[in-house]
Amino acid sequence: MKRRFGPSLYFANDKVIFDSLNQHAVKADLIRELLNERGILVSAETPKERLAQYFSRLTADYFDHKSIASKLGRVAKRERITYSELKGDIKQSDVVQSLNEIKAELQEKDCTIHIEVVGDRIVALISYQHIDYSKTDLRQVEPRDAIIEFTRNGKDGYVVRSTQNVDIDPLVEQVVSRLDTATLGSVDRVRISLESYTDPMIRTRFFENLVKSIKGYSFITITEAYCFKPKARAPIKDDDDEEEQSDIEKSPYVERVTLRGDGVNKSFIIDDLYKNNYYIIKVVWQIRLQSRVDSDIYELEAQFGKPDSCTGFSYQIRSVFICDDGNITTKKRSPKKEEMDTIYRLIESSAILECSKLATPS
Incomplete structure (x- = not known):
């Protein structure tokens, strides 16, 4: 791959690299691997903090930062699922079209979405990056997978199951809004809720x-x-x-x-x-x-x-x-x-x- 150099909006300095490598979740073996890739051999007795301090002083470019970030990448946790029912005269083609409209918008944000139609079931598999600024700099970007599933519920409409988080919930709302527009406002959404029971x-x-x-x-x-x-x-x-x-x-x-x-x-x-x-x-x-x-x-x-x-x-x-x-x-x-x-x-x-x-x- 040809490297391209030039100014960037963000640069990970030596402190950022040191802080990332010196986290409790990062093992010393990982730092030794990073050093070995540079042809540097270290003793198994060398403390992790000293290894992190030594590596952070080395010159690193964009590709090195990207490599470190990928090695330090957080494992995506399994997320909760939420459920609702859409009642109304909803056609399968309307659901697919609404998802395709969302797909075009997501692709502009470097997200991917794959839509599958199997019988009465429509599944949208979404891959995206979640950014968490509360984490250290090289661990702020977390790759995530999500799902939005529409299953025909007799003749009354569709059951919607989706990953519940701050990234996917708005997408589901957008799809439901588009379906409501396509059916001239005839979609009624029913959720599991205790809002009317205050006791x-x-x-x-x-x-x-x-x-x-x-x-x-x-x-x-x-x-x-x-x-x-x-x-x-x-x-x-x-x-x-x-x-x-x-x-x-x-x-x-x-x-x-x-x-x-x-x-x-x-x-x-x-x-x-x-x-x-x-x-x-x-x-x-x-x-x-x-x-x-x-x-x-x-x-x-x-x-x-x-x-x-x-x-x-x-x-x-x-x-x-x-x-x-x-x-x-x-x-x-x-x-x-x-x-x-x-x-x-x-x-x-x-x-x-x-x-x-x-x-x-x-």
Whole structure:
């Protein structure tokens, strides 16, 4: 490849390289590899900090920076999936056209999108770069993959499943907006939400029932529960109440509480939180197949991204604990695609059912 030299908007100096190489996650073997590529042999006894200090003093060009950044690249984590339904007279060609319009815009931003149509299912696979300025300079750019899936839901419309994050959510909104325009405003979007249920006990009950209602799987335990309580603000009626309002704002207040361990839903601590109007917004629990005594253990996560309104529902399989000869081990594996497809749809149907139960007076 021919090298091109010239001015650039950004240059990684020796401090940036030193800070990147001296991170806890970076092993000394990686720095030795970088030095070996330059024909420099070092002792296995040399401390990592000294290796990073030595390498950062060497002259490095754009291609060296790019090589270091790729070696230090962060492994993209598995992200949560979100669900919604589009009801209306939506044609498959309208969905494909809307995705193609988004595709053209993404390609201008050096992102790639591949659209597949298989029967009643339309899948958009997106590859892009996520920038996180809170990380060190050479680790700010993280390659990511995402998915937007449309599946025909009878004659009523489509079910939309997509990766949930700040990059993909706006793209889904754009596609839905284009579909609404194409159908002359006839698209109705339905999401899993507890926005209309403000009672903390009702919102907590949703999660308590959800974790035990995954069809075909046995509930084991809740390992994490995230509780939330919105801060109440007393209205200011006149000038005489300003001092009282100021005292309220200065009083100690805990908005979020996280509980971790086995069976945290049975803890007396969480009972006290419920009494103080906290409610669950995120839960991590474990299940296993009812049909197999030696089934692996699936650790699931479900949450509402916006705790105040309990909207933005999403879910994922965090990991799978391997069961060996009937014994649960600490070894983990990534979930298989068919496992994710099955369990995600079961979580969706259970969440929809629990929402419908809340709407029915007991």
